[in-house]
Amino acid sequence: MADLFQRIHANFRRQRVMALFGAELKTVQEGLAEIELAYREDLTQQHGYLHAAVTTAIADSACGYAALSRMPEGSDVVSVEFKVNLLSPARGERFVARGEVVRAGRTLVVTRGEVMAWHGEEAQTVLLIQATMMRVTG
Amino acid sequence: MADLFQRIHANFRRQRVMALFGAELKTVQEGLAEIELAYREDLTQQHGYLHAAVTTAIADSACGYAALSRMPEGSDVVSVEFKVNLLSPARGERFVARGEVVRAGRTLVVTRGEVMAWHGEEAQTVLLIQATMMRVTG
Amino acid sequence: MADLFQRIHANFRRQRVMALFGAELKTVQEGLAEIELAYREDLTQQHGYLHAAVTTAIADSACGYAALSRMPEGSDVVSVEFKVNLLSPARGERFVARGEVVRAGRTLVVTRGEVMAWHGEEAQTVLLIQATMMRVTG
Amino acid sequence: MADLFQRIHANFRRQRVMALFGAELKTVQEGLAEIELAYREDLTQQHGYLHAAVTTAIADSACGYAALSRMPEGSDVVSVEFKVNLLSPARGERFVARGEVVRAGRTLVVTRGEVMAWHGEEAQTVLLIQATMMRVTG
Numbered sequence: 001m002a003d004l005f006q007r008i009h010a011n012f013r014r015q016r017v018m019a020l021f022g023a024e025l026k027t028v029q030e031g032l033a034e035i036e037l038a039y040r041e042d043l044t045q046q047h048g049y050l051h052a053a054v055t056t057a058i059a060d061s062a063c064g065y066a067a068l069s070r071m072p073e074g075s076d077v078v079s080v081e082f083k084v085n086l087l088s089p090a091r092g093e094r095f096v097a098r099g100e101v102v103r104a105g106r107t108l109v110v111t112r113g114e115v116m117a118w119h120g121e122e123a124q125t126v127l128l129i130q131a132t133m134m135r136v137t138g
Numbered sequence: 139m140a141d142l143f144q145r146i147h148a149n150f151r152r153q154r155v156m157a158l159f160g161a162e163l164k165t166v167q168e169g170l171a172e173i174e175l176a177y178r179e180d181l182t183q184q185h186g187y188l189h190a191a192v193t194t195a196i197a198d199s200a201c202g203y204a205a206l207s208r209m210p211e212g213s214d215v216v217s218v219e220f221k222v223n224l225l226s227p228a229r230g231e232r233f234v235a236r237g238e239v240v241r242a243g244r245t246l247v248v249t250r251g252e253v254m255a256w257h258g259e260e261a262q263t264v265l266l267i268q269a270t271m272m273r274v275t276g
Numbered sequence: 277m278a279d280l281f282q283r284i285h286a287n288f289r290r291q292r293v294m295a296l297f298g299a300e301l302k303t304v305q306e307g308l309a310e311i312e313l314a315y316r317e318d319l320t321q322q323h324g325y326l327h328a329a330v331t332t333a334i335a336d337s338a339c340g341y342a343a344l345s346r347m348p349e350g351s352d353v354v355s356v357e358f359k360v361n362l363l364s365p366a367r368g369e370r371f372v373a374r375g376e377v378v379r380a381g382r383t384l385v386v387t388r389g390e391v392m393a394w395h396g397e398e399a400q401t402v403l404l405i406q407a408t409m410m411r412v413t414g
Numbered sequence: 415m416a417d418l419f420q421r422i423h424a425n426f427r428r429q430r431v432m433a434l435f436g437a438e439l440k441t442v443q444e445g446l447a448e449i450e451l452a453y454r455e456d457l458t459q460q461h462g463y464l465h466a467a468v469t470t471a472i473a474d475s476a477c478g479y480a481a482l483s484r485m486p487e488g489s490d491v492v493s494v495e496f497k498v499n500l501l502s503p504a505r506g507e508r509f510v511a512r513g514e515v516v517r518a519g520r521t522l523v524v525t526r527g528e529v530m531a532w533h534g535e536e537a538q539t540v541l542l543i544q545a546t547m548m549r550v551t552g
Contacts, residue, residue, distance in 0.1 A: 014184035017191055020158070046152035052198065052217055053155055057191030079190055080522065081546055083221035083359040083406060083497055085386045087379040102404060103363040107521065108494065108548075110361045110404065112388075128378060128386065130359060130406045132495055132546065134522075218384065219408055221359055221497040221544060223524045225517040240542060241501040245383065246356065246410075248499045248542065250526075266516060266524065268497060268544045270357055270408065272384075290460035293467055296434070322428035328493055329431055329471030336466065355466055359497035 004028055007073065008065050015061065023058050025065065031101035033065035039093050050090035052127070055097070055115045059084065059129040062099030067109035067133035070101050075135050080108070082131035090126045092117030099129070109133040142166055145211065146203050153199070161196055163203065169239035171203035177231050188228035190265070193235070193253045197222065197267040200237030205247035205271035208239050213273050218246070220269035228264045230255030237267070247271040280304055283349065284341050291337065299334050301341065307377035309341035315369050326366035328403070331373070331391045335360065335405040338375030343385035343409035346377050351411050356384070358407035366402045368393030375405070385409040418442055421487065422479050429475065437472050439479065445515035447479035453507050464504035466541070469511070469529045473498065473543040476513030481523035481547035484515050489549050494522070496545035504540045506531030513543070523547040 005028045012018060012025040018035075021043060027034035035058040037043075037050075045051040060082055068077040099113035115127040143166045150156060150163040156173075159181060165172035173196040175181075175188075183189040198220055206215040237251035253265040281304045288294060288301040294311075297319060303310035311334040313319075313326075321327040336358055344353040375389035391403040419442045426432060426439040432449075435457060441448035449472040451457075451464075459465040474496055482491040513527035529541040 011184055015189065016180050016182045017189040020180045042154050042158045044154045046149055046214070051153065051155040051195070053191060053195030056194060056198075057189070060190065060194075076184070078227075079224050081221065081223040081495065083219065085219040085378075085406060085408065086217050087386055089216075102361075102401070110363055110495075112404065125378070128388065128406060130361060130404060132361065219357065223516075223544060223546065225524055240499075240539070248357075248501055250542065263516070266526065266544060268499060268542060270499065287460055291465065292456050292458045293465040296456045318430050318434045320430045322425055322490070327429065327431040327471070328474065329467060332470055332474075333465070333467030336470075352460070354503075355500050357497065357499040359495065361495040362493050365492075 004069060008033065008068055011068065012065065017057065018061065021054055021057065028065060028069055031066055031070050033062045033069060033099050035062045035097045037095045047089065050095060052086050055090050055095060055127045056084050058095065058097035059099065059113050059115050059127055060131060062097040063111035063113045063129060063131040064133055066099035066101050066111055070104045070109060071135050075137060077133050078136055080132040080134045082129055085128045087126055087128065088124065090117050092119040094118040107135055142207060146171065146206055149206065150203065155195065156199065159192055159195065166203060166207055169204055169208055171200045171207060171237050173200045173235045175233045185227065188233060190224050193228050193233060193265045194222050196233065196235035197237065197251050197253050197265055198269060200235040201249035201251045201267060201269040202271055204237035204239050204249055208242040208247060209273050213275060215271050216274055218270040218272045220267055223266045225266065226262065226264055228255050230257040232256040245273055280345060284309065284344055287344065288341065293333065294337065297330055297333065304341060304345055307342055307346055309338045309345060309375050311338045311373045313371045323365065326371060328362050331366050331371060331403045332360050334371065334373035335375065335389050335391050335403055336407060338373040339387035339389045339405060339407040340409055342375035342377050342387055346380045346385060347411050351413060353409050354412055356408040356410045358405055361404045363402055363404065364400065366393050368395045370394040383411055418483060422447065422482060425482065426479065431471065432475065435468055435471065442479060442483055445480055445484050447476045447483060447513050449476045449511045451509045461503065464509060466500050469504050469509060469541045470498050472509065472511035473513065473527050473529050473541055474545060476511040477525035477527045477543060477545040478547055480513035480515050480525050484518045484523060485549050489551060491547050492550055494546040494548045496543055499542045501540055501542065502538065504531050506533040508532040521549055
């Protein structure tokens with residue numbers, strides 16, 4: 001399990017835009033990944049809430065790493081496509097994206113996920129994602 | 139027409155994440171908007187290409203501003219949902235997102251768009267988007 | 277509860293294409309609906325499995341009726357958009373689509389659902405849907 | 415070209431649900447396909463317009479056959495996923511779905527399409543689709 005986290009984390013660290021956002025990979029299990037992010041003013045849209053581009057970014061990545069966790073070592077993963085519904089403005093101090101594998105084929109992996117916005121002790125789902133990931137090698 | 143650009147541009151400037159990405163609003167016409175971005179290393183994924191989060195961000199915004207250009211003054215726009223297909227890695231020096239209105243209703247506006255990656259004189263479509271925008275007031 | 281089922285069922289019966297498919301509304305609760313269908317040869321694709329058009333039809337309708345169950349009496353519902361992932365061929369004797377409300381706004385309702393294919397005692401998820409429904413009146 | 419049409423048409427004829435709907439394959443070119451359908455009362459939704467299940471079915475199939483037209487002989491095609499926006503009720507006497515290839519990879523083919531509703535001499539776009547198709551063999 002430690003190995004799985006380390007393998008995925010090594011990939012995560014190479015995504016420079018995740019560092020720019022201050023996003024952290026928090027959890028990796030077989031078929032599941034979670035990425036967390038703190039609110040920052042330079043990540044906002046016109047009303048001061050977190051921009052959908054940022055919640056989408058961590059949702060897509062969580063789905064991608066959930067998929068990668070089900071692939072053999074040496075694999076890499078790319079997003080083929082995804083669809084998000086934005087349920088409400090991303091108000092909060094902390095945002096947690098979770099991605100889960102629904103069906104893992106040899107080449108394509110279908111995933112679902114969501115982003116929760118935490119405001120103190122209260123959480124609200126702000127984004128739903130349904131995404132297709134593809135295994136690539138080399 | 140200058141007025142339309144200025145009205146949309148005022149909204150664009152309040153999206154802090156667009157400044158973080160170095161994105162610029164280039165074109166606004168009735169039912170169409172274009173946003174441009176230069177390659178930067180801190181915007182990349184694990185293979186050194188522009189991250190899909192960034193191409194998605196400018197595609198979604200271009201669709202949103204295309205929609206806003208068809209709404210009465212005083213309106214604002216939010217993304218209800220969008221779906222992207224990532225056609226190939228976002229290789230290039232410069233990225234241009236274009237969004238266009240397909241159907242404008244009173245509340246909902248349906249849009250399509252794409253992102254072109256420019257490498258010298260050559261351009262390649264790297265992302266397709268189909269998105270639903272909603273008019274909000276106040 | 278009986279009233280809720282009857283109200284939704286009255287709407288369901290007016291969808292002529294559901295009768296053509298032999299689809300039946302089985303369950304309605306607040307925020308949830310299920311539609312069932314038996315395999316029939318005239319509903320198949322080129323390999324003899326149930327056509328994705330048919331599984332999509334019952335998935336979209338289950339989501340629509342889940343949404344309608346959360347709307348005031350006198351409302352009707354239309355699909356704004358939906359996205360489906362087809363996980364595997366729809367092999368089976370019996371197909372059950374379930375739709376559930378994730379977020380109900382005044383005008384728009386966001387839903388998720390899936391279709392299970394039953395082959396004897398075994399079930400397999402063959403389709404995932406994420407859909408936006410809109411309340412209409414009159 | 416006649417050969418291409420015949421090869422695709424042989425596949426189309428094996429989709430029993432297309433016969434049930436009275437759908438006809440009208441046009442096939444490299445990277446493009448069109449399917450047509452006449453209004454029929456048993457294909458309607460609760461307001462008497464053509465059901466979105468039926469417009470979606472011909473849109474998905476048109477995209478699939480557009481994709482198949484770009485694949486080597488002996489290939490077959492399955493839909494991986496699709497996303498539709500329903501722009502307005504499908505009012506009309508005749509419905510034409512067109513699918514076009516945007517990017518053809520070795521395994522995955524990305525397509526876009528729409529459905530036009532014809533009412534006398536007037537046409538209106540009633541559905542947009544963005545879909546991913548996969549080549550299968552055997």
